[in-house]
Amino acid sequence: xxxxxxxxxxxxxxxxxxxxxxxxxxxxxxxxxxxxxxxxxxxxxxxxxxxxxxxxxxxxxxxxxxxxxxxxxxxxxxxxxxxxxxxxxxxxxxxxxxxxxxxxxxxxxxxxxxxxxxxxxxxxxxxxxxxxxx
Amino acid sequence: xxxxxxxxxxxxxxxxxxxxxxxxxxxxxxxxxxxxxxxxxxxxxxxxxxxxxxxxxxxxxxxxxxxxxxxxxxxxxxxxxxxxxxxxxxxxxxxxxxxxxxxxxxxxxxxxxxxxxxxxxxxxxxxxxxxxxx
DNA sequence: GTTTAATTCTACCTTTTAGTAGTATTTAAC
DNA sequence: GTTAAATACTACTAAAAGGTAGAATTAAAC
Numbered sequence: 001x002x003x004x005x006x007x008x009x010x011x012x013x014x015x016x017x018x019x020x021x022x023x024x025x026x027x028x029x030x031x032x033x034x035x036x037x038x039x040x041x042x043x044x045x046x047x048x049x050x051x052x053x054x055x056x057x058x059x060x061x062x063x064x065x066x067x068x069x070x071x072x073x074x075x076x077x078x079x080x081x082x083x084x085x086x087x088x089x090x091x092x093x094x095x096x097x098x099x100x101x102x103x104x105x106x107x108x109x110x111x112x113x114x115x116x117x118x119x120x121x122x123x124x125x126x127x128x129x130x131x132x133x134x
Numbered sequence: 135x136x137x138x139x140x141x142x143x144x145x146x147x148x149x150x151x152x153x154x155x156x157x158x159x160x161x162x163x164x165x166x167x168x169x170x171x172x173x174x175x176x177x178x179x180x181x182x183x184x185x186x187x188x189x190x191x192x193x194x195x196x197x198x199x200x201x202x203x204x205x206x207x208x209x210x211x212x213x214x215x216x217x218x219x220x221x222x223x224x225x226x227x228x229x230x231x232x233x234x235x236x237x238x239x240x241x242x243x244x245x246x247x248x249x250x251x252x253x254x255x256x257x258x259x260x261x262x263x264x265x266x267x268x
Numbered sequence: 269g270t271t272t273a274a275t276t277c278t279a280c281c282t283t284t285t286a287g288t289a290g291t292a293t294t295t296a297a298c
Numbered sequence: 299g300t301t302a303a304a305t306a307c308t309a310c311t312a313a314a315a316g317g318t319a320g321a322a323t324t325a326a327a328c
Contacts, residue, residue, distance in 0.1 A: 001135065001216055001249070005286065008225050015237050024304065038287050044306060057295025060304045073238070082135055091142045103149050103261040104207070111249045115135065118241050127237040139316065158274065172317050178276060191325030194274045 007080045009034050009042055011073060014051060015127045018068040024061040049079050068125040077119060088112070141214045143168050143176055145207060148185060149261045152202040158195040183213050201259075208253040222246070 003011075012032050017023060025043060029036040043062055046052045053065040064071070077083055089096035089105055089112075096102040137145075146166050151157060159177060163170040177196055180186045187199040198205070211217055223230035223239055223246075230236040 001137065001211075002222070003135065003224055011225060012237065026304085035287060037289075040305070041287085047305090054305060055295095056293080056305050058301090058303045059296055060294085062305090077135075088136065090137055091145060101262050103146065104256065105262060107252050107256050107260070111245060111252055114248055115245045118245050122238065122241050126241070128235050128239060160274080169317060171319075174275070175317085181275090188275060189325095190275050190323080192271090192273045193326055194324085196275090 003077070003082060004080070006042060007077055007082050009039070010046060010051075010076055010080060011124075011127075013039070013042065013046065014064070014068075014071060014076065014124050017052060017062055018064055018124050018127075019129060022055070022061045022063045028062075051076070051079075064124075069123050071124045072120055073122045073124075074116070074119040137211070137216055138214070140176060141211055141216050143173070144180060144185075144210055144214060145258075145261075147173070147176065147180065148198070148202075148205060148210065148258050151186060151196055152198055152258050152261075153263060156189070156195045156197045162196075185210070185213075198258075203257050203259040205258045206254055207256045207258075208250070211253060 002008075009032070013028055013034075016028060016032060020027075025036065025040050028034065028043070029039045032039070034042075043052065043054070047054050047062075050065050051071060052062045054060065054062055074083070089102045090108045091102040091104055096105060102108075143166070147162055147168075150162060150166060154161075159170065159174050162168065162177070163173045166173070168176075177186065177188070181188045181196070184199050185205060186196045188194065188196055208217070223236045224242045225236040225238055230239060
């Protein structure tokens with residue numbers, strides 16, 4: 001019941017960039033304690049997905065490609081396959097809906113809704129500032 | 135944001151045994167569509183953790199070692215390391231508490247509590263009957 | 269007491285996730 | 299135009315999760 005590392009890193013990276021305006025991969029790696037090579041792999045992915053834009057060459061770095069209030073956590077998680085849309089029931093094997101319930105379908109319904117709403121309504125702007133310090 | 139396979143299987147196994155009273159690994163494997171060898175690995179673990187007891191030899195099988203209403207989902211999940219107790223914040227790096235917050239600490243608090251309560255208050259007895267059919 | 273159907277043990281293989289290494293490309297500064 | 303500091307690309311390695319294989323042990327049934 002946790003996010004995978006890539007998703008976690010992505011959120012923290014976007015949050016840091018948002019607070020700094022622009023910054024290099026080197027700075028991100030050091031401040032967020034994310035292995036440099038792994039970090040650039042993720043940032044490259046974030047560029048392709050248009051969350052950030054890259055400035056190459058000397059004095060380069062990354063910037064948000066949109067306003068932080070327009071980047072929801074849900075969007076990030078979906079990009080990194082954290083939500084499989086349909087079946088996302090806890091024990092979900094095959095299709096799990098109102099008719100074909102998994103064992104925990106009813107109990108899971110409320111918390112699930114709450115989490116989804118939270119991820120949809122939370123944007124990079126809303127995140128605790130300086131959370132990267134932890 | 136899903137349980138790992140082992141935890142899912144464990145819950146479904148216990149649910150099935152609960153409904154059947156006693157059953158063999160072969161039956162569990164077939165009815166729950168869990169690979170036989172992987173299933174027995176999990177049941178052996180469930181025996182050691184005293185969720186079930188095994189009856190060896192011919193006509194053997196597994197039984198719950200306690201009443202189904204006394205086995206909470208939380209207990210199962212904790213056994214399979216689904217909850218790391220302390221830091222379980224979404225982005226949680228290092229310790230994440232009221233003073234040292236991860237970026238999503240505040241937003242995550244409510245859904246997290248809701249999920250934990252749900253897992254603690256849900257027992258094997260409460261699960262949808264025949265959920266294994268899916 | 270032999271057989272048979274069951275659980276248990278040890279060791280291995282496969283897939284996915286996480287992380288590393290090295291080189292190529294870009295571009296501002298000088 | 300050379301240099302230096304940055305990102306991007308390709309390919310590999312390591313660790314964890316998921317799954318398999320085969321032989322050993324147990325005990326009811328006959």
